[in-house]
Amino acid sequence: MSFKFNRLQFLLLFFLFCGTACTRKSSEGDTTAKKYSIYILAKDGKEYLLQSKTLDKGLLMPEQEGAELNSQEITRSVIVKNGYYYHLNRKKGTFVKYKLSNRSLIEVGSVPLKDFSIENFYWKGSDTLLLTGLNVPESSQVKYAIVTTAKMGLIAEGNMDIPLPFGRFDNMSVGFVELRNQKLFVGYTYHQQLSASNYTTSDTTYITTLNYPQMTAIKTDKDTRSTYPGGINTIQPYAFNDEQHNYYFMTCPGIALGNRPELPTAIMRIKSGSDIPDENYFFNLSTSATHNHAYGMWYLGNNKVIIRSERKDLFKGLGDHYSTPHFEFYVADLISKTTHKLDLPLDKGTRRQCVLINKDMAYISVNSSTEGNYIWIYHIKTGELKKGLQLAGNTDFIMRIDELTP
Amino acid sequence: MKISKELIEKYHRHECSAEESEAVEGWLFSGESDEALQLPISEDKAQHKAVLWNEIEKVFPQESPAPISTKKDFYKNPFWSGAIAATFVIAILGITGYYLTTVKPTNDMPLVVNNSSSMHVKHVDARAYQISVGTNTSTRINNTTGVIDLSGSLLISPKEDMELIFEGSSEKMIFKAGQTYIILKGENGVDKIIVVNEKNIMDLPPVLQKQIINEFQI
Numbered sequence: 001m002s003f004k005f006n007r008l009q010f011l012l013l014f015f016l017f018c019g020t021a022c023t024r025k026s027s028e029g030d031t032t033a034k035k036y037s038i039y040i041l042a043k044d045g046k047e048y049l050l051q052s053k054t055l056d057k058g059l060l061m062p063e064q065e066g067a068e069l070n071s072q073e074i075t076r077s078v079i080v081k082n083g084y085y086y087h088l089n090r091k092k093g094t095f096v097k098y099k100l101s102n103r104s105l106i107e108v109g110s111v112p113l114k115d116f117s118i119e120n121f122y123w124k125g126s127d128t129l130l131l132t133g134l135n136v137p138e139s140s141q142v143k144y145a146i147v148t149t150a151k152m153g154l155i156a157e158g159n160m161d162i163p164l165p166f167g168r169f170d171n172m173s174v175g176f177v178e179l180r181n182q183k184l185f186v187g188y189t190y191h192q193q194l195s196a197s198n199y200t201t202s203d204t205t206y207i208t209t210l211n212y213p214q215m216t217a218i219k220t221d222k223d224t225r226s227t228y229p230g231g232i233n234t235i236q237p238y239a240f241n242d243e244q245h246n247y248y249f250m251t252c253p254g255i256a257l258g259n260r261p262e263l264p265t266a267i268m269r270i271k272s273g274s275d276i277p278d279e280n281y282f283f284n285l286s287t288s289a290t291h292n293h294a295y296g297m298w299y300l301g302n303n304k305v306i307i308r309s310e311r312k313d314l315f316k317g318l319g320d321h322y323s324t325p326h327f328e329f330y331v332a333d334l335i336s337k338t339t340h341k342l343d344l345p346l347d348k349g350t351r352r353q354c355v356l357i358n359k360d361m362a363y364i365s366v367n368s369s370t371e372g373n374y375i376w377i378y379h380i381k382t383g384e385l386k387k388g389l390q391l392a393g394n395t396d397f398i399m400r401i402d403e404l405t406p
Numbered sequence: 407m408k409i410s411k412e413l414i415e416k417y418h419r420h421e422c423s424a425e426e427s428e429a430v431e432g433w434l435f436s437g438e439s440d441e442a443l444q445l446p447i448s449e450d451k452a453q454h455k456a457v458l459w460n461e462i463e464k465v466f467p468q469e470s471p472a473p474i475s476t477k478k479d480f481y482k483n484p485f486w487s488g489a490i491a492a493t494f495v496i497a498i499l500g501i502t503g504y505y506l507t508t509v510k511p512t513n514d515m516p517l518v519v520n521n522s523s524s525m526h527v528k529h530v531d532a533r534a535y536q537i538s539v540g541t542n543t544s545t546r547i548n549n550t551t552g553v554i555d556l557s558g559s560l561l562i563s564p565k566e567d568m569e570l571i572f573e574g575s576s577e578k579m580i581f582k583a584g585q586t587y588i589i590l591k592g593e594n595g596v597d598k599i600i601v602v603n604e605k606n607i608m609d610l611p612p613v614l615q616k617q618i619i620n621e622f623q624i
Contacts, residue, residue, distance in 0.1 A: 195592030
């Protein structure tokens with residue numbers, strides 16, 4: 001049987017082919033379907049940003065599929081929200097909004113923000129960002145800036161009414177910021193620089209309650225059960241609200257933050273409706289099954305958290321703390337104050353935004369020297385653990401994983 | 407062609423052939439070491455050359471008197487002379503500053519840098535590496551043995567893969583070409599040495615992180 005195209009049939013087939021090709025192309029270039037952002041530090045020192053539809057499976061190579069980043073422009077100290085990336089360029093003194101398009105990071109707006117180093121960010125609604133930081137280079141005065149992110153405008157900036165370092169202390173750190181009923185809780189502590197490679201921290205956790213948005217002090221509470229509350233949360237989170245709006249924060253006196261290793265790493269809280277640390281609640285993580293200091297905390301729901309604990313028997317000091325795989329992940333129960341270790345390979349990198357929670361799943365990125373760089377999937381209810389997306393090729397560290405629209 | 411007294415006299419009388427003229431002129435422009443010139447002992451070579459040059463000068467057009475330049479007034483203007491002087495001063499200060507903060511050591515001599523400034527970092531460009539020596543920092547790098555002694559803070563960017571041994575330690579550390587490393591060591595000799603790839607600066611404690619970022623303008 002012979003079959004001949006007439007002109008009309010040929011044209012129809014031609015347009016059908018074109019339509020298919022065009023549709024496929026636009027789908028590949030479409031970044032709106034991407035759900036996750038992955039920040040990679042490669043073995044050759046290059047940095048990449050990738051986006052992915054899933055963390056459950058597959059393999060990505062940053063050098064083939066990622067946007068190579070200019071480290072003078074952006075670092076992993078970044079805030080991800082609604083598909084955009086926000087980053088402070090300290091050299092230029094600007095707070096910049098970026099989007100990723102066709103493997104390029106594109107600046108879409110900025111506001112001036114000089115002499116400011118970010119310690120903490122807090123979203124007050126989907127479009128208003130409160131940045132809390134310190135003056136540069138002294139790190140002695142707590143400052144703030146309120147930014148509207150849709151059109152990138154600076155609403156307010158100034159100093160917070162928080163005492164400067166005193167006595168032997170010459171600088172400070174802000175570890176958490178939480179807004180509750182027009183009152184701002186700011187957790188912080190003070191440091192003393194001892195030498196080019198050594199410093200110490202006050203044994204006290206300070207929490208000042210401020211009027212918001214006036215930033216005038218109402219009171220300051222002190223707690224000496226542990227020190228260095230929280231940490232720089234653009235790098236890694238240390239605090240959260242539970243379902244009843246009890247605010248939990250971690251204290252980190254280990255060598256990677258407070259450098260007061262004789263004090264315990266702990267979880268403390270400000271109960272819902274209260275404005276002081278709960279003196280009846282203290283979860284000592286160092287004496288739990290971890291027997292170590294920990295840094296970083298991610299809430300799983302139902303009073304369970306994931307913490308990331310160091311292994312002091314596996315590293316020598318700060319020089320290899322980041323490069324030696326020695327970190328273990330534990331699930332901690334906030335009520336029973338118990339911890340149990342997750343059966344994951346040892347992880348490297350001192351501080352990383354490495355856990356994402358999505359309903360019953362926790363995605364945990366692990367940089368293992370024996371099993372490679374994977375996103376592991378932890379089923380919160382069943383406790384099952386399995387490998388998901390692999391970051392291969394030139395990947396050295398998965399530095400952060402974020403949801404593009406958290 | 408031999409240059410003789412007769413030939414030179416012939417040249418004076420404009421009686422030389424083209425070849426002879428070329429030989430004399432060649433001698434005239436060739437400097438002193440001309441064994442081709444054969445003169446009686448009493449005759450001076452330089453004198454002959456001087457006479458010939460005098461003759462040639464007479465042929466050249468006379469330089470016209472220089473026009474009266476308005477530039478003189480320009481330079482005499484106190485404003486412009488001040489501006490030019492200021493430019494020179496700034497240039498000299500800039501060059502001096504560059505040489506004070508940039509040291510170019512010789513190849514394999516031990517490199518010793520003492521930066522007593524509490525404000526400025528010193529930059530050193532050595533054959534195998536570049537270093538930035540932090541404020542109130544002293545360092546000594548033995549380029550032959552690779553032994554480094556440090557008190558303070560240092561950034562090092564090797565131009566080729568290199569090994570360094572810290573004074574008092576037997577452990578060799580590998581530094582890769584094209585990477586930058588942060589090295590910190592307290593002045594008291596008790597604090598441990600901290601070596602971190604600059605790419606991992608955010609893994610350092612925030613207190614040290616901020617100190618390094620501000621000091622080296624990273």
